[in-house]
Amino acid sequence: MEKTIFQYSSPGRTGITLPVLDVPETAIPEEFGRKQPIGLPQVTEGQAMRHFVRLSTMNFNIEKGLYPLGSCTMKYNPRLHEYLARIERLAAVHPLSSAPSVQGTLQIMHELGESLCEITGFDAVTLQPAAGAQGEFTGVMLIKKWQIERGQGHRDEVLMPDSSHGTNPATTTLAGLKVVSVKSDEHGRVDVEDLRSKAGENTCAFMLTNPNTLGIFESNIKEITEIVHNAGGLNYMDGANMNALLGIARPGDMGFDACHLNLHKTFSTPHGGGGPGSGAVCCTETLGSFLPASTVKKTQDGYVLNNGRGRSIGRLMAFHGNVGVLYKAYAYIRTLGARGLREVSEVALINANYMKARIKEYYEVPNDDGPCMHEFVASGAEMAKKGVKTLDIAKRLLDYGFHAPTIYFPLIVKEALMIEPTETESLESIDSFIDAMIAIAGEIDEKPHLVTDAPVNTPVLRLDEVKAVKDLCLVEPVEF
Amino acid sequence: MSTYIPNGKAQRKQMLDVIGVERFEDLLSPIPESVRLKDELDLPAPVSELELVKEFKEFAAANSSADLICFRGAGAYDHFIPSAIDNILTRSEFFTAYTPYQAEVSQGTLQAIFEYQTMIARLTGCDAANACMYDGASATAEAALMAIRATKKKRVLVSGALNPRTIDVMHTYIDNGDFEINEVPFGADGLMDIEAARQLAEGGVAALVLQYPNFFGSIEDIQAAADFVHEFKGLLVVTADPIALGVIEAPGKLGADIVVGEGQPMGIAMSYGGPYVGFMATSTKLLRKMPGRIVGRTEDRAGNTGYVLTLQTREQHIRRAKATSNICSNQALMALANVIYLTLAGEDGFAGVAAQCWHKSHYLFDKLLGIDGVTKVFDAPFCREFVVNLPVSAEDAAEALEEKGYLAGLPIHGLGEGAMMLTVTEKRTREEIDGFADALGEYIKGVK
Numbered sequence: 001m002e003k004t005i006f007q008y009s010s011p012g013r014t015g016i017t018l019p020v021l022d023v024p025e026t027a028i029p030e031e032f033g034r035k036q037p038i039g040l041p042q043v044t045e046g047q048a049m050r051h052f053v054r055l056s057t058m059n060f061n062i063e064k065g066l067y068p069l070g071s072c073t074m075k076y077n078p079r080l081h082e083y084l085a086r087i088e089r090l091a092a093v094h095p096l097s098s099a100p101s102v103q104g105t106l107q108i109m110h111e112l113g114e115s116l117c118e119i120t121g122f123d124a125v126t127l128q129p130a131a132g133a134q135g136e137f138t139g140v141m142l143i144k145k146w147q148i149e150r151g152q153g154h155r156d157e158v159l160m161p162d163s164s165h166g167t168n169p170a171t172t173t174l175a176g177l178k179v180v181s182v183k184s185d186e187h188g189r190v191d192v193e194d195l196r197s198k199a200g201e202n203t204c205a206f207m208l209t210n211p212n213t214l215g216i217f218e219s220n221i222k223e224i225t226e227i228v229h230n231a232g233g234l235n236y237m238d239g240a241n242m243n244a245l246l247g248i249a250r251p252g253d254m255g256f257d258a259c260h261l262n263l264h265k266t267f268s269t270p271h272g273g274g275g276p277g278s279g280a281v282c283c284t285e286t287l288g289s290f291l292p293a294s295t296v297k298k299t300q301d302g303y304v305l306n307n308g309r310g311r312s313i314g315r316l317m318a319f320h321g322n323v324g325v326l327y328k329a330y331a332y333i334r335t336l337g338a339r340g341l342r343e344v345s346e347v348a349l350i351n352a353n354y355m356k357a358r359i360k361e362y363y364e365v366p367n368d369d370g371p372c373m374h375e376f377v378a379s380g381a382e383m384a385k386k387g388v389k390t391l392d393i394a395k396r397l398l399d400y401g402f403h404a405p406t407i408y409f410p411l412i413v414k415e416a417l418m419i420e421p422t423e424t425e426s427l428e429s430i431d432s433f434i435d436a437m438i439a440i441a442g443e444i445d446e447k448p449h450l451v452t453d454a455p456v457n458t459p460v461l462r463l464d465e466v467k468a469v470k471d472l473c474l475v476e477p478v479e480f
Numbered sequence: 481m482s483t484y485i486p487n488g489k490a491q492r493k494q495m496l497d498v499i500g501v502e503r504f505e506d507l508l509s510p511i512p513e514s515v516r517l518k519d520e521l522d523l524p525a526p527v528s529e530l531e532l533v534k535e536f537k538e539f540a541a542a543n544s545s546a547d548l549i550c551f552r553g554a555g556a557y558d559h560f561i562p563s564a565i566d567n568i569l570t571r572s573e574f575f576t577a578y579t580p581y582q583a584e585v586s587q588g589t590l591q592a593i594f595e596y597q598t599m600i601a602r603l604t605g606c607d608a609a610n611a612c613m614y615d616g617a618s619a620t621a622e623a624a625l626m627a628i629r630a631t632k633k634k635r636v637l638v639s640g641a642l643n644p645r646t647i648d649v650m651h652t653y654i655d656n657g658d659f660e661i662n663e664v665p666f667g668a669d670g671l672m673d674i675e676a677a678r679q680l681a682e683g684g685v686a687a688l689v690l691q692y693p694n695f696f697g698s699i700e701d702i703q704a705a706a707d708f709v710h711e712f713k714g715l716l717v718v719t720a721d722p723i724a725l726g727v728i729e730a731p732g733k734l735g736a737d738i739v740v741g742e743g744q745p746m747g748i749a750m751s752y753g754g755p756y757v758g759f760m761a762t763s764t765k766l767l768r769k770m771p772g773r774i775v776g777r778t779e780d781r782a783g784n785t786g787y788v789l790t791l792q793t794r795e796q797h798i799r800r801a802k803a804t805s806n807i808c809s810n811q812a813l814m815a816l817a818n819v820i821y822l823t824l825a826g827e828d829g830f831a832g833v834a835a836q837c838w839h840k841s842h843y844l845f846d847k848l849l850g851i852d853g854v855t856k857v858f859d860a861p862f863c864r865e866f867v868v869n870l871p872v873s874a875e876d877a878a879e880a881l882e883e884k885g886y887l888a889g890l891p892i893h894g895l896g897e898g899a900m901m902l903t904v905t906e907k908r909t910r911e912e913i914d915g916f917a918d919a920l921g922e923y924i925k926g927v928k
Contacts, residue, residue: 001784002587005595005823015824016562018832022910026842028835029861032699032728039602042826045564052820055592056573060585063572069581076484077576080529086566086749089540095556095753096890097545098882104539105752111524118522130614130754131809133796141652170796170806174625176656179801217510247521248508254515264809268484272813273589274579274611274773276755279809292652314652318555318617318645318742319753322811327536334535337526340482347485347492349507354495371499371507398585406581409797426486427495458584461780465583468778468790474608474767475598 001460002054006476009041015048039478058459059273060403066425066433070375070406070418071165071213073243073265078335081269081328090327095319099304105323106303110296112330117282119333119341120239120259121252124288126295127280128321132240133167135260135279136207140175141313142258142287143205143234149311152232155204159228161190163213163410165238177204184412188214188367196227203233210254211241211373213410213418215352225255234258234287242266243422244349244373247342251282258283267329278325294320347423348374351430355421358434362441366413375420377413378405388444388451390415395462396443396454400436548887549912551844553865553903554695555616555643556753557745559723559833560907565747565820575813579773583788584780589812590787593775596819603722603822604739605730606761611773612815613807616742617646619758620689620719621653622771622805623738626762627687627715628659629804630769635660635685637714639672641694644894646719650689664688670698670858670867674708685714687738692720692731696892696901697841697865698858699728706735715766722746722759724863726834738762747821748814757814768794771805836906837864840913844904847917853924857895864905870898870920872927877920884919 043051060067067074085091093102113125129135140158147155158172159180169179180198183191190208199206206228211217218224225235237251237259243266245251251259263269264277271277283291290313295306305320336344349371356365356376363378380390394404394417406418421430443450455462487495492504501507508516527535540546550558569575573588580586580593593611600609613619624636636654638647640663647663654661664677672690681688688709693699706716715737723745725731731739743757744750762770768791776790796803825833841864848854853871870877874891877900881888889902904913 001786002591004591004598005819006598009826012828014826014829015564016826016829018829018836018906019909021836021839023840023843023913025839028727028838032861032863034725034727034729034831035733037827038599038726038730038830040599040822040825040827040830042828043823045562045824048820048823049564049568051823052568052592053571055588056568056571057588058586058591059573059577059588060582061573062576067578069578072578074578077572078484080532082570082575084533084536085751087536087540089543089546090536091749091751092558093543093545093752094550094552094558094750094887096552096554097548097752097887098879101545101548101882102543102752104542107542108539115523130618130811131807133806133808134614134618137806141656144656166796166798166800166803167806167808169801170799170803173801173803174653174656174806219510219512222512222514247517249511249515249517253517262809270575270813271578271809272575272811273577273586273816274812275810276757276812276814277809315645315648316618316652317615317754318643318649319615319756321753322755323752324749324755331532331536334524334527334532335529336482336484338521338523340526341521341523343482343485346504347487350492350495350499350504351487353499353501353507357499370510371501373510394582395584398582403578403585404582423485423487427491455584459587460584460784460786461782463583463780463786463788464778465788465790468776468788471778472790473777474594474774474790475601476595478602 004476005041005051008043008047008051011042013042013044015043015045065401066429067403068405068419068421070420071240073420073422075268075422076424077268077270081331084331085324085327100302103302106296108330109326110298110303112326115333116261116280120282121250122282123285124291125280125282126291127326128292128294128316129279129281130317130322131275131277132260132262132279133171134316135281136167136171136238137174138281138316139236139258139260140171140205142283142290143236144175145290145313146287147204155202157202158205158207159198159203160207163412165209165213168207168238187369188216189218190224192220192223195224199227199231199233203231205234205236207236207238209238209241211244214367214377215372215375216367217373221254240265244345246345247338248345258287263325263329268332269325269328276322276325278322292316344423351421351423351425352376355419355430355434359437362438375418378417378419379413380415380417383444384415386444388448390417392451392454393440396440396451397436398455399457402433402436548885550887551902551916552887552890554890554901555645556750557903557905558750558907559745559905561747562824564824565817568820569813569817574816580789587786590775592816592819594777594787596815597775599819599822600759601761603725604761605732606739607764608767609759609761610770611775612810613758613760613772614811615756615758616719617649619740619760620646621650623717623740623760624650624654624687624689626738626769626771627717630766631686631714633684633686634658635662637662637664637677637680637685637688639664639690641666641672641696642691643695669860670696671700671860674704681712685712687715687717689717692718693724693863696858696867697862698860699863702731702734702736723834723837726830727838728863737766743818747817755811755814757811757818769804772807772810833906840908841866841904844902844913851921851924857899865901865903867892867895867899867901869896870900872924873897874900877923880923881919886916886919
């Protein structure tokens with residue numbers, strides 16, 4: 001346990017020095033002035049460092065061990081990228097600099113955009129969205145705008161499978177549209193007949209993650225996208241699972257009209273404890289005319305930034321996106337090239353299928369009708385009958401030195417454990433994770449309290465989430 | 481074999497054997513031939529680390545803007561960043577962790593967010609804050625949507641003295657259902673015209689959105705705005721500059737219901753516009769309507785203090801179509817930069833930075849008004865940012881000053897051809913300010 005930073009505070013301490021004020025003072029009118037101190041901590045740099053370093057040691061991270069969070073693609077984050085993104089002349093430029101004075105940054109953005117279009121099979125791109133969910137919002141808005149411009153503004157339904165990420169329906173609401181849920185079939189794929197019955201004159205768009213959230217490729221994808229097109233809708237791909245498809249298949253060739261890419265998943269930019277990410281959106285030329293401002297164009301006079309509004313859906317962020325993240329994704333693609341990227345997906349698939357093959361001897365894997373893609377979903381339903389929930393299994397994994405998989409998602413699998421090893425794990429680390437899963441399965445039969453009492457080897461024991469809601473405490477109480 | 485992939489030929493073969501397939505291609509059986517890529521992707525040939533560093537140095541060299549002495553703000557500010565911040569941010573325990581879904585192994589991130597929430601709440605004068613949003617503009621849009629949810633009204637009034645980029649983002653987020661944004665004009669003093677707002681508010685509004693100090697740097701009367709919008713049963717949303725809050729009163733203390741803003745000035749590089757971070761704070765009464773993640777304090781099974789993500793039933797992964805927002809990934813690492821900045825600066829340092837911005841911007845303002853033909857545009861008091869009217873084209877002047885090594889203020893076309901908005905941070909020295917004023921004076925003389 002570490003005290004809060006406020007508990008180290010003592011009046012007069014500070015962690016920065018400022019130059020002596022070298023201009024005359026101008027009085028701050030009293031009527032506007034701050035009446036009370038803010039209540040910021042008063043500590044030295046050394047005290048601050050010790051506090052935050054201590055906090056850091058209480059975190060699990062990708063360099064401590066395998067981090068098999070399904071749909072999150074926790075792969076290694078190359079150190080080179082951190083260095084490159086911090087080169088001062090790249091990091092210290094004002095977003096409203098003139099285009100000729102930021103040619104280096106604009107070139108990186110342009111070339112990254114071109115590469116992402118090639119990888120997805122699309123024609124146009126925006127790098128502005130800050131994260132996957134904002135990318136989805138961009139994509140749905142592009143489609144909505146297209147529908148309005150062709151006189152089909154009444155189309156207000158967005159279809160999506162019942163296995164979709166929570167962001168998909170939330171995005172649909174934000175876009176002022178309605179969610180229509182499409183059933184999954186007995187193998188976990190889109191129920192094509194259900195889709196056919198629901199696609200119609202009110203269909204604006206269909207949103208699909210492919211491979212889907214069960215880690216299964218939608219084999220009927222051509223038929224699916226055709227049904228939607230025939231009904232007058234467009235197809236949007238949630239690209240959260242693109243790590244399965246690099247150099248293997250492209251959304252643009254499957255009949256999708258737009259997709260986002262999570263640069264913080266597939267393209268190895270770090271997650272930062274929850275962000276910043278980047279949700280670049282690629283799309284067809286038709287939808288490209290509606291992209292947000294800040295697209296980069298190459299001209300005879302160099303790279304220019306398009307700030308015009310025109311037919312654009314508008315801005316999503318004040319400026320041009322999470323540029324520092326874009327630098328890292330660019331570096332990743334340049335380092336790997338076409339073959340390297342394909343190798344990423346090949347090994348991601350091998351690692352996931354290997355894990356599935358070994359784990360399914362101990363845990364149920366529903367919807368297992370062939371190879372999975374980069375991840376798979378196991379179920380703890382059988383264990384739950386013995387009184388041990390998936391949550392307990394997840395907590396016990398922490399004791400074994402691993403992060404837990406994504407749990408209780410997708411919603412269509414009971415007691416779900418969604419497992420994604422990624423390509424940057426070695427056979428040895430994958431085996432040790434599997435061994436831990438097997439050991440836990442044994443504990444459930446023999447000493448279930450070891451699992452239900454878990455975790456015990458962590459900085460704190462299992463935390464009471466109910467109490468957190470009941471006795472709500474979101475800030476340190478003010479002491480003055 | 482890529483340096484990032486440990487499993488080579490031997491391991492892959494061994495794994496394929498366990499899977500029970502001959503070749504990798506057998507794993508692709510669910511993907512129909514018709515959608516499989518036939519050729520290799522057409523991407524530039526891969527390069528080594530050595531070559532890539534060289535390439536990036538060339539990109540960096542082409543960014544001549546990095547050499548300019550910066551007097552431009554308008555949403556992104558050239559403040560000093562203490563070295564200790566990056567040292568913490570580049571600790572892999574922080575930057576390579578995911579969202580703290582498994583609280584027991586994420587106490588570092590969770591406690592840091594709790595401390596961030598505390599500092600943001602104190603800075604803004606509110607009861608609580610969330611774990612952060614994408615940037616100041618999207619936070620403002622989400623705050624307006626929050627007000628719509630809380631009041632069940634459909635119209636939002638926005639001061640025309642808001643950053644136009646923020647207004648753009650608000651339109652993108654809000655114009656989608658039955659909701660509507662009405663812009664309130666600003667008066668000759670540079671402040672929102674409260675009488676015009678009153679007329680527009682007839683029939684009720686969900687919120688009034690004000691910037692503080694506003695886009696032009698002028699200090700709005702938050703108390704009067706709060707009194708007015710509360711009369712109409714709406715909420716006051718204030719998008720505030722955090723540095724200014726080191727010297728001017730916290731909007732939460734003046735009646736603001738939701739306070740949002742851009743966190744970039746607090747320890748984050750300008751980085752051509754991102755990654756930045758939006759903050760959001762509000763009252764205890766409204767916090768359940770807030771979007772985004774929230775961290776709460778609790779106890780573990782042994783009664784030890786710990787931290788968890790809380791009030792999650794507001795969020796998309798649980799509430800889906802009925803969530804308060806679609807936000808999932810946020811800008812957590814940038815929020816961490818903010819909390820380290822606020823910690824290092826502390827009470828005195830933060831007030832000191834804010835005061836230097838105040839004094840130095842007023843010093844430049846006075847210098848510029850001393851140039852023949854330069855006039856002030858607004859009468860209201862300003863903080864850190866202000867607009868002057870040049871007797872020449874502001875666009876041309878900015879271009880000419882770039883040649884002299886300055887990133888001049890931003891031309892504001894809406895206020896006339898000569899309008900230029902300038903910012904002075906604590907980083908600027910008297911010598912730089914004098915040099916800039918002289919260069920601008922000479923340029924004006926030359927044109928005239």
